[in-house]
Amino acid sequence: MGLRLLFAAMLLVTLAGPPARAVEPSERLADSTLEARARALSKELRCLVCQNQSIDESNADLAHDLRVLLRQRLVAGDTDQQVLDYLTARYGVFVLLEPPFAPLTWLLWLTPPALVLGGGGLLLLRARRRRPDPTAPDLTQDESARAALLLGEPR
Amino acid sequence: MLVEIGHFALILAMLVALVQGIVPLLGALVRSRALMDLARPAALLQFGLVALAFAVFMHAHIISDFSVRNVFENSHTAKPMIYKVTGVWGSHEGSMMLWVFMLSLFGGLVGAFGRGLPTSLRARTLAVQGLLGFGTLLFIIATSNPFDRLFPTPADGRDLNPLLQDPGLAFHPPFLYFGYVGFSITYSFAIAALVEGRVGAQWARWVRPWALSAWCGLTIGIAMGSWWAYYVLGWGGWWYWDPVENASFMPWLLGTALLHSAAVVEKRETLQRWTVLLAILTFGMSLIGTFLVRSGVLTSVHSFAVDPTRGVFILVLIALVIGGGLLLYAVRVPGLEIGNPFAPVSREGALVLNNLLLSAGMATVFLGTFYPLFAEVWSGVKLSVGPQFFDATFVPILIPGIIAMVIGPVLAWRRGNLGAVLRRLSPALIGAFLAPAVVFLFDRTAPPAGLAGVALATWAMLGVLTDLADRASLARLPLRATWRRLRHLPRGTWGYATAHFGVGVLIAGIVVSTTWRSERIETMRAGDSLEIAGRTLRFVGVTESDVANYHVERAQIIAERPDASPMTLYPERRWYPVARSRTTNTAIATNGFGDLYLALGDPDGQGGWVLRAYYNPLVPWIWFGAVLAALGGLVSLSDRRLRVRLPAARAPVAAAVRAVDS
Numbered sequence: 001m002g003l004r005l006l007f008a009a010m011l012l013v014t015l016a017g018p019p020a021r022a023v024e025p026s027e028r029l030a031d032s033t034l035e036a037r038a039r040a041l042s043k044e045l046r047c048l049v050c051q052n053q054s055i056d057e058s059n060a061d062l063a064h065d066l067r068v069l070l071r072q073r074l075v076a077g078d079t080d081q082q083v084l085d086y087l088t089a090r091y092g093v094f095v096l097l098e099p100p101f102a103p104l105t106w107l108l109w110l111t112p113p114a115l116v117l118g119g120g121g122l123l124l125l126r127a128r129r130r131r132p133d134p135t136a137p138d139l140t141q142d143e144s145a146r147a148a149l150l151l152g153e154p155r
Numbered sequence: 156m157l158v159e160i161g162h163f164a165l166i167l168a169m170l171v172a173l174v175q176g177i178v179p180l181l182g183a184l185v186r187s188r189a190l191m192d193l194a195r196p197a198a199l200l201q202f203g204l205v206a207l208a209f210a211v212f213m214h215a216h217i218i219s220d221f222s223v224r225n226v227f228e229n230s231h232t233a234k235p236m237i238y239k240v241t242g243v244w245g246s247h248e249g250s251m252m253l254w255v256f257m258l259s260l261f262g263g264l265v266g267a268f269g270r271g272l273p274t275s276l277r278a279r280t281l282a283v284q285g286l287l288g289f290g291t292l293l294f295i296i297a298t299s300n301p302f303d304r305l306f307p308t309p310a311d312g313r314d315l316n317p318l319l320q321d322p323g324l325a326f327h328p329p330f331l332y333f334g335y336v337g338f339s340i341t342y343s344f345a346i347a348a349l350v351e352g353r354v355g356a357q358w359a360r361w362v363r364p365w366a367l368s369a370w371c372g373l374t375i376g377i378a379m380g381s382w383w384a385y386y387v388l389g390w391g392g393w394w395y396w397d398p399v400e401n402a403s404f405m406p407w408l409l410g411t412a413l414l415h416s417a418a419v420v421e422k423r424e425t426l427q428r429w430t431v432l433l434a435i436l437t438f439g440m441s442l443i444g445t446f447l448v449r450s451g452v453l454t455s456v457h458s459f460a461v462d463p464t465r466g467v468f469i470l471v472l473i474a475l476v477i478g479g480g481l482l483l484y485a486v487r488v489p490g491l492e493i494g495n496p497f498a499p500v501s502r503e504g505a506l507v508l509n510n511l512l513l514s515a516g517m518a519t520v521f522l523g524t525f526y527p528l529f530a531e532v533w534s535g536v537k538l539s540v541g542p543q544f545f546d547a548t549f550v551p552i553l554i555p556g557i558i559a560m561v562i563g564p565v566l567a568w569r570r571g572n573l574g575a576v577l578r579r580l581s582p583a584l585i586g587a588f589l590a591p592a593v594v595f596l597f598d599r600t601a602p603p604a605g606l607a608g609v610a611l612a613t614w615a616m617l618g619v620l621t622d623l624a625d626r627a628s629l630a631r632l633p634l635r636a637t638w639r640r641l642r643h644l645p646r647g648t649w650g651y652a653t654a655h656f657g658v659g660v661l662i663a664g665i666v667v668s669t670t671w672r673s674e675r676i677e678t679m680r681a682g683d684s685l686e687i688a689g690r691t692l693r694f695v696g697v698t699e700s701d702v703a704n705y706h707v708e709r710a711q712i713i714a715e716r717p718d719a720s721p722m723t724l725y726p727e728r729r730w731y732p733v734a735r736s737r738t739t740n741t742a743i744a745t746n747g748f749g750d751l752y753l754a755l756g757d758p759d760g761q762g763g764w765v766l767r768a769y770y771n772p773l774v775p776w777i778w779f780g781a782v783l784a785a786l787g788g789l790v791s792l793s794d795r796r797l798r799v800r801l802p803a804a805r806a807p808v809a810a811a812v813r814a815v816d817s
Binding site for chain 1: 533538
């Protein structure tokens with residue numbers, strides 16, 4: 001979020017409202033376990049009118065409303081998953097900061113491990129094919145030249 | 156009048172850049188020394204003209220010449236002088252000027268100090284740099300003219316976005332751009348080498364100092380940006396995986412890979428092809444970072460419509476630079492030498508692993524940044540890719556890299572012995588098991604991820620120290636001899652050790668501050684107090700006053716600890732009437748091992764104020780670590796300068812040896 005503000009400012013985009021200031025004391029639930037769950041959940045949810053902020057970090061009015069809403073659902077006895085499902089049904093998958101694993105996001109989630117495993121596998125195969133010749137000199141041409149220089153001119 | 160001179164200098168610089176981009180290339184083609192030699196004076200002249208235009212632009216900001224549209228839109232007579240100067244790069248036009256200034260600076264530097272380069276390579280490198288300069292200058296003059304006039308002249312300006320009126324931010328863009336744009340010269344070197352069809356140890360030796368300088372600038376730039384986000388945004392976070400942060404992080408990841416693979420090319424004449432590709436892609440990422448992300452395309456697919464000229468221009472420029480570079484690469488790469496073979500377990504092998512992980516990490520960041528855009532175009536579904544994605548994918552990719560970072564430098568070139576290396580590193584290995592155990596004794600509720608992080612950070616830091624001790628034969632020789640050995644280690648070794656140790660420090664900062672952070676958010680009235688991390692915070696009250704171009708509400712808070720004298724902190728809220736914008740200014744008390752971090756929130760209308768208090772243990776280490784890493788780069792750079800002269804002295808001998816061989 002940090003650098004974005006800088007560049008947004010550079011682009012003369014007026015930022016809506018003051019810098020974000022997160023959850024307010026007045027919203028807090030008395031039950032501390034429930035409040036801890038609410039905080040954890042609010043870090044997973046996007047503030048829909050902000051750029052890339054969770055509702056935990058934003059002080060936009062909508063973020064405040066969502067924080068209050070999710071606490072109401074928790075007090076009413078919803079599980080964490082039920083709260084997330086409820087909000088996804090209302091606002092779409094856009095509200096989830098962690099994209100779910102679905103056909104649309106297979107490529108997103110599977111590419112990183114595929115790159116590491118695939119790339120690593122390819123490199124290992126190639127290395128097996130091109131083992132260094134144990135009889136070849138250990139020096140590059142440049143190093144041989146330097147060695148020759150040192151041997152040729154004993155100090 | 157002065158402004159017109161600046162404008163004229165900018166246009167002239169564009170024409171000079173065009174000449175610099177074409178004539179030396181032709182000269183190299185027809186082997187005309189005179190035409191090739193034009194590259195140097197052209198690069199110097201282009202730099203001189205751009206510098207002149209930049210100085211004129213800065214002057215207009217300093218004297219608040221509101222007849223210049225950019226000054227009117229981004230300045231105000233009441234703005235403090237330092238921000239009149241640094242406000243120069245606080246707007247789109249101004250940051251483009253800074254960008255092209257850096258671009259011509261690097262060309263000028265190669266022109267001035269590239270005497271040791273072969274004429275044709277220098278001519279081609281400077282020509283590519285000239286073409287890049289021409290493209291950027293054309294973009295500035297055609298779509299983002301900083302010297303645009305206004306008539307009638309307004310009485311006062313609209314002021315700079317208050318978020319940019321901050322000392323940390325004032326110097327963040329120059330460093331960042333030095334890094335971003337610095338990689339343009341490694342790109343130019345790569346294109347020139349592809350045209351020549353030769354990439355060898357010598358080429359790598361020429362490229363490395365430039366890559367190192369750019370990398371140091373980028374490292375400092377990113378660290379300053381993250382530090383600014385930390386102290387200004389008011390909830391103590393320092394990295395958000397935001398598109399613009401990712402935009403600076405992607406070239407950093409590839410640039411780091413480039414540094415390491417160029418070292419392999421220089422020392423072992425292998426990985427040439429890969430290194431050239433990295434040089435092209437690193438600058439490509441810089442371009443994508445500064446342009447595509449800033450164009451706003453990531454926030455909305457439709458934002459190009461706001462200013463289609465700029466958007467289309469940027470796309471064409473990026474397509475030409477990256478596409479052209481990759482096309483040339485595809486055509487020329489079969490002609491490049493295949494490097495010397497090496498075993499998987501060797502220093503080359505470790506560096507290849509480092510390159511694989513850094514590149515996969517970069518690809519992951521790229522995918523996470525751009526996926527919402529792709530998904531929306533394909534399916535119309537709006538997706539969010541938040542920090543959770545990067546924590547789950549990027550972090551696991553980098554962990555093996557950190558482990559290997561300690562082992563790699565201890566392995567031998569060509570064929571290494573992993574068992575022997577681990578035995579040599581056993582003190583670090585023991586430390587990596589002991590440190591989390593000790594932490595666990597103090598905090599039985601510590602999460603496993605935090606403990607694993609402690610192990611990793613200890614391994615990274617102790618690993619470097621163990622290697623240094625080993626290289627200096629600590630405990631095998633008398634202390635005095637060890638000291639002498641340490642002093643005589645090559646600068647390159649000190650550079651690696653400092654940088655890698657810095658990474659360990661950085662990881663310690665990240666792990667400890669995220670795992671053991673405390674937070675209190677309370678409504679406070681005068682006389683109230685709260686407890687956080689063994690400290691008592693007493694809220695004295697809030698005073699209001701008018702300063703320079705803003706109105707300030709300032710809270711006074713006294714922090715008391717049983718074993719130390721009390722400290723007073725003043726977190727603020729500011730209101731900038733001209734820019735109509737509010738900022739929070741946090742108060743941070745640090746002792747180098749932890750920050751007490753206070754941010755003043757909104758008043759509740761009944762005499763109470765929301766206070767956000769955080770204790771962030773070890774968080775300063777994040778920036779200490781980054782600074783150490785950059786310092787390591789500088790130390791290596793000082794070694795390089797000594798060595799650049801060596802090949803010239805050695806060349807006749809090498810030639811003689813080759814003559815005898817054949």
